[in-house]
Amino acid sequence: MTDRKPVGIDLGTTRSAIAHIAVGDVEVLFNDEGDAVTPSVVTIEEDGSPTVGKTALNQAVLKPDRTVQEVKREMGDDVRLSIDSEKYQPEEISALILQKLIRDAENKMNAEVSEAVITVPAYFGENQRAATENAGRIAGVDVERLLPEPSAACLAYGMHKGKLNEDVSEIVFVYDLGGGTFDASLVDVDFELDHVETLNTHGLNSVGGTDWTSAIAGWVTDQVLEAGGADPSENPQVQSQVQDKARDIKHTLSNKDTAALTGMVGGAAVDAELSREEFEGMTSELFDETINATDELFERSDFGVGDVDKVLLVGGATRMPQVRDGVEEYFGMEPSVEMNPDRAVAQGAAIQAELLSDEATGVTDEIVGVDDGVVLVDVAPRSLGIKLHDDTTSHIIESDDEIPTMVRREDFRTVEDDQTTVKFPIVEGESDDATENEKIGMVTLEDIPPRPSTDESLAVEFELTSDGTLQVEAEDLETGEAVSSSFESSITRDDEEISKLQADLPTL
């Protein structure tokens, strides 16, 4: 285990995957159970030891109150999940999933993981990204970069196409419906320049494949209640059973026109059948939401629907015929089936990890077929701005600005005369009403030279680096000197905090 290799990790809402660059190709690393994807499910056993993956998913029905699912949806939120007397933060649960992925991968590669690129939904905000990075740090992995999932998929796609030596440039639309999030991204993939550039991105952090499952779960619940079974909302175990059945039905409906619900659920025998049309009727609103988000993206973009050369479907939920057909209808073309929707993201992350790695072996060059590798240009998913005194937002970095970027604004002033300290929140979101946007941190400016509040004498500079971290600086325009400023992200954790969490983390 002396070798050290970079890996790419797709940390999904329901399922995760890890990949690396092996000789000649990108290889998704199978876990100890022999699967390419690992369910993002964690069970904390009675003795406090965690179980992650398939086993935990199987136990979910038996131990619903000890099992954590879809933790990704809580990332960046200030919540605590309590199991027994212990309280866990979403970052810690994610860290456990990462540890499992890495441990299994190290076994498979027979090498240590040197650094990792972890993917996040493109529409993840600063807080959610910071939480994901913290999870990586808690898991003890060197997080080289957080990569948007659609970009990762495009990297994998570009590599796949690049092998075919087709010197063209394509506008690719990525429809990424994950377990808990939806991302719509328009990406310019230039095979000649080996350049992958995100043009626009839009998304929903509230719509994912699990919502489709929930729709079926609602139907299953109805059937159970009709058959005289226990109410799932009052019994976690029955709820877990219902979820399990619903997931099965969803998967079945991806391949067949009808799915049967049979057996004992909640103490009652159920026997019902759900047709695909019924299912699609139940969930048409969910799909419409993704289409609306897509519409919004094209409204903002310089490109139209007609400019799209290729539609990529990413995420396991895009296996649903409803999504495939709907997307095909929207774009008037059949979505590409070249990429495996479950693996493309992890593959792309592995490519990026290799490209960024200091210990690059040159294998990527061979694979990608170019000398200088691929350059991936990403954009800021949402606007970043300042919440002003009157609760309005002054947007500094706009959504779809390429990163890294630095924006300077010079029209700020203090509220009071001779005010020497200013404290203001940094918000993320498009709304002009700052209270509708998400607060991601506070900036404190100190030692401002006293002067009348009418002087617009303060400049504020936002810098968003390649790895998505924000730095805020301020300058006094009259003296030209930097004002001492400190930006405190709502979720930044210092090393001390991380090592404490690391120490508290139960071992696998």
Next chain:
Amino acid sequence: MDNSDNEQPTTPPSRISNSSPVETSEYDGSERVDGDIAYDPTATAYHRRLGVSLNPTSSQVRNAGKAASNLFHPDNDTKYANEDFFMNISEARKILSDTEKRSAYQTFCANFGVVEGTKRFESWRSRGEPRSAEATIKQQIRQTSFDYRECQDVTEYMPLPDVRGEKSHPDGSNQPTETSSDEPIAKDNADSDQPPTQSPHTNDAIGDSKINKQDSSGKDKTHSDGDFSPLEDSTPNLHTSGSGVPDISAGSNHTDYMLSGYTPKIVTSTEDVEDLSVLNNTYSGVDYVEIRGFIPTEVLLFNLPKRTVSTYSQESITGLSWSKRVGTNEYVFKFKQKEIVIELVEDQEPSVSSNSKTDSDSVADDENTDSEYSYLNQSPEGVGDLLANVIRYLWHTASIKMVVLRVVAGSVWFGIVLSEFITLFGSVFLTLSLIPLQKTGVYILSVYTLYYIVFISIFGYTLPTGNMPFSLVLFSLISSCVSWVIFSSDQELIKVWDKE
């Protein structure tokens, strides 16, 4: 001006060849990195960063932008990777690919030149675009004394517009049509297929030239904008029947010459420009033409061999453009809707390297040139000339004008004040002399005292060099008249009273 030299196209790989990555040095932005597209991430103007024309098509922006951002992206393995450069490129792409932003940007550039325009545009954006671009520009134009329109910049790299005709110059109507030689020469130029007339003068001068040939010839090639054709493009050589001046710009060696042997002459000028003079920099060995009075407060130094314009103050003059008339030795300078055309006329008695005596064509015109301009090369003789030059120079600076104006205005004001005092003391004297006639005397005195108290308390007296409100002058004039009327009518009263 030095960085303009850096912008010359070297002969880089047509694509970045990474098979042999250059690891020796950090890329500093000075070198052109692509054979076809010349990116310059350090440039101020957006289109120059992307190496596209001032008014590029959207696909040009997209392609150049993609390639440039690929090149400079910090993740790139090559020596070009640079976060600042990448951000500069990104900014340029963002503005040029957005119809609205681009149009605002171009409006700024059209009014202030590309460098100043870019700076003002950025400043406008950094202030959150408080008003529309047009309103902002209008206000800024009101606040500045310079008119930047129709101008390119000398500061960043010198565009050399071809003053061939109206096509390339929107303000072609302003061009002096009296340069009668223009037409026939241009025509000659087009029709003539005679081989280039190598000017013996030019060729002989090469030996003495200290000018780096690449400097100037490379410079010309940087202009691929399309809007401007290079100063000295592949124009066939002109014979010089029109002006009788050998064309020093023609032929492949044309750039290697020094000014020695030529005398600058003003052909036309919208301004009262002072005499031109030629300076020789003893350190560089380069000749300059000094142009005084064309731009207020500045003296332009025109370095012909290097094709640069500088000033003594070393400050960049935004909005100055210049060009050479193809087929002539005429150089056109434009600034603030002013225009001056300077012609380089070969000396009758050439100095140093010139052997133009053999050039019989030039005789006819030389007479004219000589009589009018032969003294131009002479340095001023005696204190009188020197003083005259100093005064003339000072006159052309704004500050001396202001002093003169203030002295004149101050004198007028002082005169008025003086007359007021005379009137006052006159009336006091009169009053005193009329003490026996108590009533009228007291009346007059009180009127004047009251008047001065009001006058001083409202306006106060200011020094002549200070600001002098017009209303004050007017008020004092009116009050003088009123007091005179009162005074004279009073005398009538006095007379009447006397009689009684």
